[in-house]
Amino acid sequence: MMTMDQKTFKRLFFEKKNGRSILKCIQCGTCSGSCPFGNDMDHAPRELFQLIRDGEMEEVLRSNTPWYCVSCYQCMTRCPKEIAVTDLMYTLKEMAVKNGFAPSHKMPDLYKSFSQTVKRFGRVTESLVMAGYGIKHPLDAMGALPLAVKLMFRKRFEVLPQKIGQPEKMKPFLTAGVEKEALE
Amino acid sequence: MTYLFFPGCAYHASAGYKESTEAVCREIGIDLKAIPDWNCCGATVFMGMDMDEAALLTGRIFALAEKTGNHDIVTGCNACFTTLRKFEKKLKEDQALQQTINHKLASCGLGIKKISRVRHLLDVFVNDVPDSAWEHGRKNSVDSIRAGGYYGCQLTRPEGELSHPEQPDILEQFISRLGFAPVDHSAKTMCCGASHAVPYKKQSGKLIKRIIKGISLKEADVVTTICPLCQFNLDNGQSGLPKGGRLPVLFFTQLAGISLGIPFSDLGLDKLLIPFKGVLKHRR
Numbered sequence: 001m002m003t004m005d006q007k008t009f010k011r012l013f014f015e016k017k018n019g020r021s022i023l024k025c026i027q028c029g030t031c032s033g034s035c036p037f038g039n040d041m042d043h044a045p046r047e048l049f050q051l052i053r054d055g056e057m058e059e060v061l062r063s064n065t066p067w068y069c070v071s072c073y074q075c076m077t078r079c080p081k082e083i084a085v086t087d088l089m090y091t092l093k094e095m096a097v098k099n100g101f102a103p104s105h106k107m108p109d110l111y112k113s114f115s116q117t118v119k120r121f122g123r124v125t126e127s128l129v130m131a132g133y134g135i136k137h138p139l140d141a142m143g144a145l146p147l148a149v150k151l152m153f154r155k156r157f158e159v160l161p162q163k164i165g166q167p168e169k170m171k172p173f174l175t176a177g178v179e180k181e182a183l184e
Numbered sequence: 185m186t187y188l189f190f191p192g193c194a195y196h197a198s199a200g201y202k203e204s205t206e207a208v209c210r211e212i213g214i215d216l217k218a219i220p221d222w223n224c225c226g227a228t229v230f231m232g233m234d235m236d237e238a239a240l241l242t243g244r245i246f247a248l249a250e251k252t253g254n255h256d257i258v259t260g261c262n263a264c265f266t267t268l269r270k271f272e273k274k275l276k277e278d279q280a281l282q283q284t285i286n287h288k289l290a291s292c293g294l295g296i297k298k299i300s301r302v303r304h305l306l307d308v309f310v311n312d313v314p315d316s317a318w319e320h321g322r323k324n325s326v327d328s329i330r331a332g333g334y335y336g337c338q339l340t341r342p343e344g345e346l347s348h349p350e351q352p353d354i355l356e357q358f359i360s361r362l363g364f365a366p367v368d369h370s371a372k373t374m375c376c377g378a379s380h381a382v383p384y385k386k387q388s389g390k391l392i393k394r395i396i397k398g399i400s401l402k403e404a405d406v407v408t409t410i411c412p413l414c415q416f417n418l419d420n421g422q423s424g425l426p427k428g429g430r431l432p433v434l435f436f437t438q439l440a441g442i443s444l445g446i447p448f449s450d451l452g453l454d455k456l457l458i459p460f461k462g463v464l465k466h467r468r
């Protein structure tokens with residue numbers, strides 16, 4: 001689903017999403033070198049920012065990079081130009097999901113299962129999030145079964161959902177009345 | 185001392201965090217009152233899906249806290265702490281955002297005017313509770329037990345208000361105050377992989393092994409954590425290691441309970457995957 005061209009995405013990232021800060025990037029690589037998942041990313045942050053400047057937005061939004069970002073803030077703490085790398089990763093995640101660029105990655109499925117649980121109950125219960133994710137990734141879910149058994153023995157496996165007083169109000173509270181542009 | 189408590193979703197089913205927090209707080213006279221009807225803070229997930237929804241989730245928490253009278257909000261989870269603290273700042277700085285949130289909160293009879301300060305339970309234990317309460321409360325002699333403090337990534341970052349973002353020492357201070365022997369090591373703030381341990385198990389496994397290796401090298405007997413997710417990853421993530429090479433991973437509240445002589449059964453120690461039992465005997 002490619003609704004927009006690369007230029008439009010770049011403009012969106014730069015103008016609406018505070019992406020202009022990457023113009024300060026000196027390509028020192030401190031972020032990539034500090035990143036716990038730098039080696040697993042298609043393009044670690046330094047390289048990603050150069051791709052954005054080059055206008056390669058489709059490559060950027062399809063890459064696994066934002067999904068490997070675990071929000072550890074190590075890069076942000078160390079970046080000599082004080083670029084809010086982690087926050088920019090959030091922006092890219094949001095842009096990728098909302099414009100259909102993320103279907104080949106696993107993490108967005110976990111995110112979806114998590115957020116659906118929150119919208120339904122107001123709180124998160126691990127087993128429900130895993131169940132929602134496991135439908136799409138049965139191998140991962142099966143791999144987690146021995147652990148589930150260990151947790152049950154220790155009375156740590158919750159089956160019943162934790163919830164707020166009026167869970168039915170959570171979804172409308174979060175979603176109703178907000179004009180959502182497809183882009184944002 | 186009364187605080188508003190934000191338990192977070194992982195608190196109840198974690199390996200004795202709830203039991204030990206309650207037991208220790210009772211012992212030293214801290215009253216943690218859960219924010220009535222608290223909801224999930226959205227963690228890092230909502231920020232990556234929809235920033236507006238993320239702001240609404242935390243906004244509701246701040247509003248509920250305000251309704252009870254603006255005490256500090258205390259939480260024991262690094263992810264909740266960082267998420268709430270992030271929006272504490274955002275909402276204070278961005279009046280337009282506050283207005284949007286208030287508009288929606290009004291539909292639930294809520295609103296925010298003054299935003300509570302967000303703190304970590306460790307901060308309260310170290311900076312609000314007088315040293316003497318810990319030092320005089322010691323019942324067990326634990327000075328031969330070497331504890332490696334593990335902060336995880338988010339407590340001190342990005343700004344590092346609480347302790348140095350790369351070389352923090354607040355947890356070591358607390359470990360010493362309890363009478364344990366703190367060990368210095370290189371993995372204090374390395375990331376445990378957080379929820380990446382589910383979809384990216386292999387890659388996260390490497391991080392966890394690196395952390396345990398760093399702590400083992402300094403001959404620690406136990407690891408102590410301050411976050412349910414860190415505790416879970418480090419405890420569960422050692423299952424591939426040989427039995428003799430595994431380190432029990434305790435919450436800092438469990439260490440406190442042991443020092444204060446609270447019975448193990450009240451500290452939820454039986455909920456750990458790697459048992460603690462052997463350590464006391466071995467070191468005596």
Ligand code: SF4
Pocket residue numbers: 024025026027028029030031032045046049078079080081082083085
């Ligand atoms: S650390 Fe900062 S300046 Fe250096 S490459 Fe990364 S984003 Fe650019």
Ligand code: SF4
Pocket residue numbers: 031034035036037038045068069070071072073074075076085086089
């Ligand atoms: S915040 Fe994300 S990009 Fe930055 S170091 Fe951590 S995982 Fe890497």
